[in-house]
Every structure is written in C-alpha cells, then in structure tokens.
Amino acid sequence: MQNFENFLLNHLPISKSIHPHYEKALQRMLLAGGKRFRPALLLGVVEAYNPLLLEGAYHAAYAIELLHTYSLIHDDLPAMDNSPLRRGEPTLHVVFDEVTAILAGDALNTYSFEVLSNAPFSDYTRVELIRELAANGGLNGMVLGQAIDCYFENKPLCIEDVKILHTNKTAKLIAASLKMGAIIVGREKLGEKLYDFGIKLGLLFQIQDDILDVTQSSDEAGKLTNNDEAKNSFVTLLGLCEAQSQADELAQIVTQELESFDEKLKNELSPLLIHYINRHKDSV
Structure with a gap:
C-alpha cells in the first residue's frame, strides 16, 4: 500500500485562492x-488478476x-456526531469552523467523481x-444510512432494521470497493459475488467498530469512543456479549x-482481511 500512499500524497486536492485555509x-x-x-x-x-492495471487503479482507489x-x-459535524477527534487528529470543524468542514x-x-472521470480507463469502465x-455512496447507499442513523437517535430500532442501517451506511461502500476492482479487470460476474461478500464484510x-467503541479509549481508537449511547449500535441494542457472539458468527x-x-484472489485478500476479521477478539 506504500505505492498507493505515495500516489495519494502526489495527488492531493489543490485549490489556490484568496481563501486562507480552504486548501x-x-x-x-x-x-x-x-x-x-x-x-x-x-x-x-x-x-490478483492484472497487476499491469494497478497504476490506473490507483485513481479509482x-x-x-x-x-x-x-x-x-x-459524520463528525456538530449536527451529526459532534466528534472532536478523527484519525488521531482534531476534526475539521474544531481546527477551522463548521462552514469550512461542510x-x-x-x-x-x-472531487472523487472528477478523479474517476479522468482515470486512465476506457469510457465504458469509467x-x-x-x-x-455513486450508487453505493449516495442517496440509496451511505447517505441513506447516515440519514437513518441520525433520525433514529434515541429511538431504538429492531436488530433487522439496524442491519439495514449499517448495510447502507458502512457495508455498501466496502462492497463497492471490491466490485470496482473486478470492473477494472473485466470480471463483472465475479464483481457481483465480491459485492455480496463485501456486504457481509462491511x-x-x-x-x-461498535465493540471497539466501548472497549477502547479515544487515544487507542484515534476518534471519540463511548459516544454511541443514543445511537442504534449493535452493542447498544444487543449488549457487548451478544454483539461479540454475532461478530464471531459473521467472522x-x-x-x-x-x-x-x-x-x-485469496492470496491477495487474506493478508489484509485476516487482521480485520479477527480484530474484535483482542478487544474484550
């Protein structure tokens, strides 16, 4: 992933203007x-399937x-989670102001779609x-999940509705990441299988994350923890032990x-996923 990190650092969003801190x-x-x-x-x-396409794939990633x-x-904005910490750093509305963060x-x-539109693929692939x-990050994906999450604060949902919430808010973008890799290498049928796998993974x-929220400090997590009491988290609804049990079963x-x-594919994904599949087991 170091090559991707270098790519990211070399392609940071640039906006030169009279604004003192927008960029x-x-x-x-x-x-x-x-x-x-x-x-x-x-x-x-x-x-796994065509390493020659990796350079182009960095744009999609x-x-x-x-x-x-x-x-x-x-998600960290005062109108949503009102969180002061993310990735171990103060959040943007804390460092600057709410308008700047929005x-x-x-x-x-x-800009994510501008990057994709300029990626070195065929028009069809782009x-x-x-x-x-767009489908997984937008109105019937991540944004829908966030809308449900915020609306039902302090209004407990049944566990099946919580799964719908988090399928949209978290799982769909993870699933889309796998499917987009398959699209790039021309394996769209495999992409459907990977998408279904990605929903479970998500x-x-x-x-x-819900387990770690109640078992890690904010310093350990790099973000505010123990802040989900009003949220429809798996731990809030099921309790820690049952959430752990469901995590074990899904893992x-x-x-x-x-x-x-x-x-x-297994050789490429296993080293990455084994850590994530089991990360909840070290937290309790």
Whole structure:
C-alpha cells in the first residue's frame, strides 16, 4: 500500500485562492492517515488478476478514499456526531469552523467523481466505476444510512432494521470497493459475488467498530469512543456479549467465503482481511 500512499500524497486536492485555509482543510484529513481499507480491497482484486492495471487503479482507489473521507468529515459535524477527534487528529470543524468542514466535505465528495472521470480507463469502465461509487455512496447507499442513523437517535430500532442501517451506511461502500476492482479487470460476474461478500464484510466491520467503541479509549481508537449511547449500535441494542457472539458468527462466515475464492484472489485478500476479521477478539 506504500505505492498507493505515495500516489495519494502526489495527488492531493489543490485549490489556490484568496481563501486562507480552504486548501489546507481539503488536505488535512487525507494527510491524517487512516486504514485505507477500502482502497486496499480494490487494489487487492486488481493485483490478483492484472497487476499491469494497478497504476490506473490507483485513481479509482483514491476516488473511494476521497468519498470515504468526506463522509467522515460530515459524520463528525456538530449536527451529526459532534466528534472532536478523527484519525488521531482534531476534526475539521474544531481546527477551522463548521462552514469550512461542510464545504471541504462537499468538495471531496464531488472531487472523487472528477478523479474517476479522468482515470486512465476506457469510457465504458469509467462510467461503470462512477455508477458503482455513486450508487453505493449516495442517496440509496451511505447517505441513506447516515440519514437513518441520525433520525433514529434515541429511538431504538429492531436488530433487522439496524442491519439495514449499517448495510447502507458502512457495508455498501466496502462492497463497492471490491466490485470496482473486478470492473477494472473485466470480471463483472465475479464483481457481483465480491459485492455480496463485501456486504457481509462491511457488517462485520461495523459490529467490530461498535465493540471497539466501548472497549477502547479515544487515544487507542484515534476518534471519540463511548459516544454511541443514543445511537442504534449493535452493542447498544444487543449488549457487548451478544454483539461479540454475532461478530464471531459473521467472522466465521466471512472466513469461509474467503477460503472459497480462487488462489490468486485469496492470496491477495487474506493478508489484509485476516487482521480485520479477527480484530474484535483482542478487544474484550
């Protein structure tokens, strides 16, 4: 992933203007690091089937990271989670102001599609990638999940509705990352299988995040923890023990599906995913 990190650093959003800190705000949360989990999934699929396309795939991976970063900036806003910390750094509305944070998030959102539109693929591939990112990051994906999450604060949902919430808010962008990798290498049928796998992986990721929220300090997590009491988190609704049990069950399903992939794909994704599949087990 170091090559991708270098690519990101060499392609930070640039906006020269009379504004004293707009460009800094655009770059700040990207420079703060992060797991780069979604780009790694896309690049893992491309590496498995056509490493010659990796250089072009960095553009698509970067587009996903841009969209994901925008979602974090907005998620931390006072109108939403009102979080002071993200990726171990003060959030944008704390460093600058709320207006700057909103606009920086807006800019990274739209810039993600500009990056994709200029990526070195065929017109067909570019359109498919843009469609996939928009469909999963937009009105019937991540944004829908966030809308449900915010509206139902202090209004407990049933567990099936919580899964719908987090399928949209978290899982769909993870699933899209895998599918976009398959689109780049021309394996769209495999992309559907990877998308279904990614939904399960994304739900596991969210359950683990909910567990880590109550078992890690803010310093350990790099973001505000123990702040989900009003939210429809898996731990809030199920309790820690049952959430742990559901994470274990879903981790087993995800592991079995990972083992069913062909050797090339399994060899690329396993080193990345084994850590994430089991990360909740070290937290309690």
